[in-house]
Amino acid sequence: DEGNTALRGASGGAAGGAGASTSAEPPRAEQDPRSEELRHRVDGLKADVAAKEQELRALRRELAAAQAELAGLADSSPPPAPEPGHPPPGPDVDAAWRERLEKAITSYERAAGLLRYVECVRPDWKNDDGSYKGIEDEHLHVDASALEGAGPEAEEARELVASCYLNIALVCQKLGDFEMMRAACDEVLQSVNPHSVKALYRRAQARVAPASSLDSDVDAAIQDLHTAAQLSPQDKDVRGLLARLKAERKAKERSDRSAFAGLFDRGQVVTTDPRTEGDAPPKLDLNDPKVQAMLDIHPGPGGFT
Structure with a gap:
């Protein structure tokens, strides 16, 4: 467009000059053979951009x-339990x-x-008859x-x-x-944003929400919340859940220590070596009928010597 404007201006100036011919045609630039192809490509890209x-x-x-x-649905939840004396809601409500x-x-x-x-x-991925092959x-x-x-x-x-x-x-x-x-x-x-605070927060919620969640799930949730807190230190939801999970974990650790305290310090260690068991065991008289009955032994005619 700028070239055409300049060309028209130049032609007009020549027309006003002495001896200028108004019927003279402007010189034609030699057309690049790729211009038509590029023009089609530009038009196609414009159409794609408009469609997008x-x-x-x-x-x-x-x-x-x-x-x-x-x-x-933000404030909605599963239908509440019916009040006493009122029939429960039908299955269609929950469905x-x-x-x-x-x-x-x-x-x-x-x-x-x-x-x-x-x-x-x-x-x-298609067969000759138009049917689909298995997708792997x-x-x-x-x-x-x-x-x-x-x-x-x-x-x-x-x-x-x-x-x-x-x-x-x-x-x-x-x-x-x-x-x-x-x-x-x-x-x-x-796949989208590894620094999403909201994704870290909700993943932490998903880890600890099931009743079957393990200590390892709590630890992973705390790690997610630590990362989220570093990315957004002023996020109250993140810091609140992080503080609650850390307090619950600490309380559980105290409870476990109390339940198992002294469990392995009670009693006396028993070994198979009589020399390490303190006093020597009393000597048994094998000729004593009571000892024989206790040990279930039966001496010969001459007894034990």
Whole structure:
């Protein structure tokens, strides 16, 4: 455009000069044979960018709807126990509550899957008749190219995907599915943002929530919370849970020490060597009928000598 403007200005100036011919044509630059190919490529990339922008806008709307639905469930919990004299709620109430939460998980999974998904890279993954062949792990590839890079779009994509997984973890916490809650947090920390304070906090919650959690789970949760506290020292939720778990662990250690105190100091060590057992045992008279009966021995006619 700048070249055309300059060319038009130059042509106009020549027309006003003495002896200039208004019918003279401007010289034509020799066209590079690659220009047409590059022009098509540019047009294609513009179309792709426009499609991605439209897809991202739709994704934001879907995420906002899912977040609004989750906000409506923020204070919800399984139906409360009925008051005395009132009939318990029917099974449809609990089923509807679970269905809403599971629907929220599906929405978050779909939203995250638009930017980070698994594809089969096997070239012959279809049979001649159009049916699918078995898909093996070695032919699966996670496409997370939208999350790569340091640009603002990649940063926004990472935040969006992390938000989806963290909301999945929150819904799983409400459903009591702590294994899936922990898996969602692992996905954030391992594949999206290893410094996510919220993912560390919720993973710690998922570790200690089950009744079957072990001391090793508590230790791992405390380690997660230590890391989160270093990343965000002012986070009250992180510091509160960390202080509670450390206090509970210390109380358990005191209880264990009290229960087992002196257990191995009681009594006397017994060995098989009579010389180490203090006083020598009394000598038994083998000719005494009582000793013979106790030892269940029977001497011959001459007795014991």
